[in-house]
Amino acid sequence: MKKSIFMAALLMSLVFILAACGGGNASDPSEESTEDSNGEATEGSEASADAEGSASGSVTGDGSSTVAPILELINEDFNAEYPDVQVSIGVSGTGGGFEKFVAGETDFQNASREIKEEEISALEEAGIDFTEFKVANDGLTVAVNTENDFVDYLTFEELQTIYSGEAETWNDVRDEFPEEEITAYAPDQSHGTHDFFKEAVMEDGDITAELNQDTNVISQSVTSDANSIGFFGYNFYMVNQDNLKGVPVQGPDNEEPVEVKEETVMSYDYPLARPLFVYAKNESVENNESFMQFMEFTLNNASSAAEEAGYVALTEEEMQEQKDKLEDFK
Amino acid sequence: MELINKNEIGKKLSGRLLLNKSMKYIFLLCTLVGLVVLATLLIDTIIDGWSYLTTDFFTNFSSSRPENAGIKGALIGTLWLMATTAPIAIILSVGTALYLEEYAPKNKITDFIKINISNLAGVPSVVFGLLGLTLFVRMAGLGNSVLAAALTMSLMILPVIVVASQEAIRSVPSSIREASIGMGATKWQTITRVILPASLPGIITGIILSLSRAIGETAPLVVIGIPTILLFTPTGVFDTFSALPMQIFSWVKMPNPEFQSITAAAILVLLFILFLMNSVAIYIRNKYSKRF
Numbered sequence: 001m002k003k004s005i006f007m008a009a010l011l012m013s014l015v016f017i018l019a020a021c022g023g024g025n026a027s028d029p030s031e032e033s034t035e036d037s038n039g040e041a042t043e044g045s046e047a048s049a050d051a052e053g054s055a056s057g058s059v060t061g062d063g064s065s066t067v068a069p070i071l072e073l074i075n076e077d078f079n080a081e082y083p084d085v086q087v088s089i090g091v092s093g094t095g096g097g098f099e100k101f102v103a104g105e106t107d108f109q110n111a112s113r114e115i116k117e118e119e120i121s122a123l124e125e126a127g128i129d130f131t132e133f134k135v136a137n138d139g140l141t142v143a144v145n146t147e148n149d150f151v152d153y154l155t156f157e158e159l160q161t162i163y164s165g166e167a168e169t170w171n172d173v174r175d176e177f178p179e180e181e182i183t184a185y186a187p188d189q190s191h192g193t194h195d196f197f198k199e200a201v202m203e204d205g206d207i208t209a210e211l212n213q214d215t216n217v218i219s220q221s222v223t224s225d226a227n228s229i230g231f232f233g234y235n236f237y238m239v240n241q242d243n244l245k246g247v248p249v250q251g252p253d254n255e256e257p258v259e260v261k262e263e264t265v266m267s268y269d270y271p272l273a274r275p276l277f278v279y280a281k282n283e284s285v286e287n288n289e290s291f292m293q294f295m296e297f298t299l300n301n302a303s304s305a306a307e308e309a310g311y312v313a314l315t316e317e318e319m320q321e322q323k324d325k326l327e328d329f330k
Numbered sequence: 331m332e333l334i335n336k337n338e339i340g341k342k343l344s345g346r347l348l349l350n351k352s353m354k355y356i357f358l359l360c361t362l363v364g365l366v367v368l369a370t371l372l373i374d375t376i377i378d379g380w381s382y383l384t385t386d387f388f389t390n391f392s393s394s395r396p397e398n399a400g401i402k403g404a405l406i407g408t409l410w411l412m413a414t415t416a417p418i419a420i421i422l423s424v425g426t427a428l429y430l431e432e433y434a435p436k437n438k439i440t441d442f443i444k445i446n447i448s449n450l451a452g453v454p455s456v457v458f459g460l461l462g463l464t465l466f467v468r469m470a471g472l473g474n475s476v477l478a479a480a481l482t483m484s485l486m487i488l489p490v491i492v493v494a495s496q497e498a499i500r501s502v503p504s505s506i507r508e509a510s511i512g513m514g515a516t517k518w519q520t521i522t523r524v525i526l527p528a529s530l531p532g533i534i535t536g537i538i539l540s541l542s543r544a545i546g547e548t549a550p551l552v553v554i555g556i557p558t559i560l561l562f563t564p565t566g567v568f569d570t571f572s573a574l575p576m577q578i579f580s581w582v583k584m585p586n587p588e589f590q591s592i593t594a595a596a597i598l599v600l601l602f603i604l605f606l607m608n609s610v611a612i613y614i615r616n617k618y619s620k621r622f
Contacts, residue, residue, distance in 0.1 A: 051460045060570070062555060065583060072394040072559045088570050089559035090474070091580055092552075100555060105473065214583055216590075236585045309394060310585060 057290030062090035063097030065190055065232050067276045070136055071110060071298070073305040078297045085290040094192040100124050107284040107291050111277040112138070112192030112233075129282040133322045134314055135231050135298065139265035140193060140272040141218070141237040142201075143244040147226045153257030154250040156271070159201050162229060170227065171287065172246035184209035185218045185230035193233055196274055198213050233270075234265065265312040276311065283290030285329050288289030291330070307314030375601075379594030387595060391561045392577060396588035399581070401596050406563040407476075407571035408545060408603075413421035414480035414567055415487070415544055420537055423488045425535075427495030432521060444496075451489035458486040459553030467554055474555050477567040481552050489539035494536025531618035538611035542604050548575040574600045 061071065068091045075087050092100065094111045101109040102122045115132065123130060142159065144151050150170070154162075158174060161167045162184050170177035187193045188211035198207055212218050215232045223232040223243040237246055237260070248257035251271025264270040278298065284291045299322050303313035314322070390400025407600045426447070434440040458610055462482025474477035502525050510520040526533075558580040574596060581593040 060557070062557070065580075068559060068580075069394045069584070072392075075559055075561065076393055076395070076398075086562045087560065088557035088562075090555050090557040091559070092555050096555070106554075216583065217583070219585075233585075239585045239587065302503065 057288055058086040059090050059291045059294045060106045061108040061110060062092050062093040062106045064099045064112040065091045066112040066192060067110035069309040070305045073308055074298050074301050077301060078294060082293060087294060093190050104128060109279040110272050111279060113196055115279060131281050131282055131325055133278045133280060134275045135278050135302040136276045137265050137314060138274055138276055139260045139270050140196060140231055141233040141234050141260050142231045142247045142249055143222055144229050144235060144247055145222055145226045146245050148245060152248055153250055155250045156201050156252060161211055163202060163207050164205055180227045183225055183228040185221050185228060186211055187215055187218060187224050187232060197231060200272060238310035262312050262320040268316055295326055297327060375594045375597050378591050379598045382591055382595035396586055399592050401577060401599060403560055403563060404572045404574045406575035408574045410476050410571055411479055411566050411573055412541060412545055414476050415483045416541060418480055419484040419487050419491060419501060422484060423491035424490045424495050424533060427499060430533060431496055431499040447489045447492050451493060455486055456553060458482055458548040459550030462550060463553050474570050475568045476564050476571050478550060479554055479556060481620060482554060483544045486550060487544050490540040491536050495533045498532025499525060502528045531614055535611045535615045538593050538607050542607040546575055548579050551576050
């Protein structure tokens with residue numbers, strides 16, 4: 001008899017605990033979730049309510065780890081100018097970030113590749129309109145060890161032989177190369193860089209190489225392994241220029257090999273140059289004043305931030321085009 | 331006739347002694363492998379990161395410029411996360427343990443629940459992250475807030491605390507339990523005044539050890555999508571935040587080599603907190619363990 005009373009007491013206390021948790025949820029405006037909370041910058045109820053009162057706001061973004069350093073620099077300067085706006089940026093990778101963008105959880109999405117067809121249709125289905133902004137250029141850099149004195153340039157076909165796993169020695173790549181075994185390194189599938197290389201060079205064939213999630217490991221491996229080859233973003237090449245040898249690349253549209261450097265990336269003569277994107281949710285641009293300020297600040301400072309982060313700025317005309325796109329919202 | 335054939339023993343003795351001695355060194359080697367690796371890692375990290383442990387490092391937010399990078403956001407975020415995780419995890423798991431040990435009828439269903447709780451302890455943390463993402467971040471609409479992460483972490487460490495608490499409660503001698511009942515105490519009185527105080531050291535040790543697991547856990551936070559680039563600290567449990575392991579995870583991937591040293595400094599801070607928590611656990615265990 002007594003036992004059951006205590007059971008009831010325990011149950012009651014559990015109910016209280018659950019009620020407390022439930023109360024927490026109820027006070028959250030995003031309970032009615034996906035459709036309604038889109039206008040809200042963050043799900044945080046109290047904070048954003050307070051924030052709205054003091055004419056400040058919050059901005060959330062997520063996405064590529066390649067683009068993140070640029071946005072981090074921009075955010076630092078933005079914060080100095082607009083200290084009341086709370087900006088939070090996640091680094092879930094391009095693919096992971098798009099998932100959140102589709103779920104309506106973020107105002108903007110950093111991407112190291114163009115949005116995919118299926119992501120566009122997912123966004124349409126979710127009723128989210130977006131605008132694509134280019135913020136910088138990256139030159140995917142192919143690099144070999146500094147001791148490697150025979151590789152003067154590589155064509156797309158040669159890169160394909162190496163990264164398809166077809167070539168076992170450098171001699172299999174080109175006849176004048178020595179009979180030395182090749183070790184190829186590449187970023188793994190979580191990187192937009194991997195996808196970009198696969199599409200641009202491999203014609204969508206699989207990359208057979210030592211894949212790594214940490215790009216630092218790739219640059220270090222190429223630095224220490226005499227017969228290795230690897231590729232990564234231009235920023236990793238910029239900080240490791242003394243320890244690595246960048247290889248000029250000849251694409252199908254090039255008459256001769258092109259060296260990776262600021263001018264060739266900016267002009268897209270370099271065949272592995274690619275734009276870096278920020279995708280903005282239209283609704284947030286229109287309704288969230290802080291986000292509009294943030295985007296304006298981003299485009300105004302993207303070029304200097306890109307260079308500081310080790311990337312290449314857009315040409316002035318191109319940057320003006322991006323600014324015009326934002327101007328259209330006003 | 332001699333009872334002991336010394337000759338015979340002498341023949342076998344040297345072999346046995348040798349075996350004895352060699353086993354001793356083999357086991358010593360086993361111990362050393364772990365210790366040496368750990369010491370190398372620790373010394374390497376200290377050499378790398380020590381000079382970066384300045385006051386600025388603690389008062390600055392994260393930055394892409396290595397000279398400005400600090401852990402203020404991540405450290406305060408981690409403290410928020412722990413302060414929110416602890417009460418949720420403690421209430422839920424001690425409650426579970428008390429129910430299972432004191433109230434639950436001894437039948438197959440209870441056994442089934444107990445087995446499953448033990449199994450839960452072995453589920454990879456990334457799975458808890460996925461659970462948290464679906465349940466708390468998306469369905470409950472908590473976003474990547476402190477509360478969503480704390481609930482996820484609580485679920486993750488719950489089984490460990492439950493098992494530790496169950497052990498502690500079970501180890502309370504039935505004599506004092508019976509004595510309490512015999513004195514006319516109700517079951518609730520017995521639990522709050524006799525069983526809980528007696529089993530508290532074991533429970534607290536379990537709690538602290540699982541919290542120190544939670545503090546270094548990265549996978550669930552990655553899955554939930556905790557941001558690493560933010561220049562503010564949370565003011566409530568519904569705010570978003572960053573955490574030390576996430577900060578370490580994102581710094582280690584930065585191209586600038588100086589960030590490797592900054593990462594080392596952040597690792598030292600995390601290790602120090604871990605060390606502190608484990609010391610408290612050991613202190614409590616030693617202080618209260620000689621009750622019976």
